[in-house]
Amino acid sequence: MQVIDPRDTRRFKHTRIGVWDVYEERRAKYYIPGSSIRETYGKIIESIPYVVQMLRDVLSIRRSWLLLSAFFVVEVLSSLVPAISIWYSGQLLRLVETAMETRTVNTTALIHVAVGHLTCQVTTRLLHYARNTIVIPMNISIKRFYAERVLHEVVRLDLPTYEDSNISRQFASALSSSGSSIAWKAIQASTSSAMTVISVVFQLSILFTILWEQQDGFLLIVLGSSRSIFQWYSTQKSMARPSVWGANTTNKDYIRMRGLKGLCDALSHRKELVAGNLGEYITEQYHELAQSIGDDAGDFFDLHKLHFMKKHLGFMSILNGVMHELPQIILILRVIQKPMTLPLALASLYLIDRTSSSLIFENFSPYQSGTLVAQLADVRALYEVKNVQNKVVDGRESFPENMQSLKSGIPVEFRNVSFRYPGAEKYALRDVSFKIGAGQLCVIVGTNGSGKSTILKLVSRIYDPTEGTILIDDRDIKTLKLADLRNAMSILFQDYTHFPLSIHENIALGNPTLANDGDKVREAARLASAEEFIDDLPGGFNTYIKRVDEGHIMDPITHGDFIDPPSTHSTGDHHVTISGLSGGQMQRLAVSRTFMRSFISGSDSSVGMMLFDEPSAALDPKAEYDLFDTLREWRGEKTLIFSTHRFGNLTRHADLILYLDESVQEEGTHDELMMKGGSYATNWNLQARPYM
Ligand SMILES: Nc1ncnc2c1ncn2[C@@H]1O[C@H](COP(=O)(O)OP(=O)(O)OP(=O)(O)O)[C@@H](O)[C@H]1O
Known part of the structure; x- marks a missing residue:
């Protein structure tokens, strides 16, 4: 993955386009005539092992042998037809x-030529049709094949790796599923390049044979071929892009303007926009900002296009026009000298026009899908994603040594742990040490941002500590196999999300081994007080909370907008979609998922530790009471760690309370900490006062 360092002026050229700062790598990666051919071929050679692997993979797809062979046959025929057509010309x-010399017309030969021409035309159309019937199914199969592979690569990434913007960009470019698949584009680009060579050689040799015997033949050949070569050259030049480039803006007004637009566009802000009467303010502010920035405030791609066009409107395009007219001028001069040669001149001109336009087409076609080198580089990127290493390195030791040891919970110890989030300057935790015994109930309290959630993320190895050691069952957490560790715990994050799947699956994913067990899913929902409201939903447990891109509609106004899911699936009780749930209902669902993992598999449960980050924030008092009542029953059997702001229900029963503020400030039971009269006691009294 390339990283752009704007300070590296030797490597990157800076251009200001409107509000945008554009950085382009000075050495171009793709072929530009005049640039190092060795470099270009070097890149192609580097890509060969990846292309070979890709071909092997593609050929492993069912029917692909047949379709690919048919595709190559069609491509070879398509590359020969223009030359045959020129031969008829x-x-x-x-x-x-002959007609001019003998004043007679050979009708049979004329019919022969006309039929030949027509056949070429019809063949071109038929080949085009045949190509589409091969290309489309081939593309669909290859896309499907790679979609599965890509899913496999994406799913294995851990959070710090996935969050890394360089890695996510690498994935985004390698795994882009829009349009044709990378593999198929590369196959097409390679074939197209090979066919271009065949086609150009054939066409030029036929043109050469035909014109050579004519008066001014040599000149016409040179002009006819150089016209197309020249046009090809200038197009290559204008289409060549540096391999690495990036654009950014630091214009405060523009960033604010985009922010205001984002506020209007996103559904998630609409509630506050409407309730806050923000419409008029936003319109005014947007107008003022737009006026102050002026035309510089354009979309990057529009401004870039304009900049590019101005840059390339120059000598080359004028010369291109002149080259286009030269054959005509020469033939006109010839006709002026010898008026009798007019028909011959017209026919020659027609021939030159045909050849050059067909040659230009041949040479342009690889660009419709990008250059060959670019496509091969994409194939390489596609295969290189599997080399991306996770930042949280897997351990080697199995955990636990025997399942029986989980039955009384898992002890946890932090030894001088400090932690800084990737890219952050400030420590979230500093020199934290504590010990939670097996089966104990530990409650972590503290102000906002004091590091409570971070502790839970470290225990579940979402991140690794920057300094210090975490011991699980007296073993360094980093030595344990990640899959085993996560099997042994159940965690409910504060910022839990629901998946774009049915409610049944949302709960069942807490314990995929029981995913098809409807009774267990229902039991989990009951324990989390969610069963009743789920049953009241239009599709019960089959209700979808949100769906990913369902259905398309094409009309002249919306051009392929999505159909609103509820309108297409409002019948029956399967796959009914609802647009929302209350905050408390959402939380009950999240708790159901956690319960599914830890309780439902009963004696088979491999869970010895449960982590809850603010599990009751959105619950009503009754639901909160029931939840903690259920959880307390598991004390002594599972280690329970809670992060919470609500002291009352939990802390009084806790074996250990940690009062956190970057590090552990106070530690003990409720009674001990109340006696101490520190921050815990102050906060407890603050919460209790309204009820006294
Ligand atoms: N992904 C992140 N990247 C960078 N900094 C983060 C990230 N998540 C949290 N922080 C920072 O780490 C510190 C501790 O955050 P943490 O979420 O652990 O606090 P908390 O005690 O759980 O807060 P709250 O009570 O508001 O939930 C805070 O200063 C926060 O801004």
């Missing part, structure tokens, strides 16, 4: 010549 030229 040459025959026509000969007929005109």
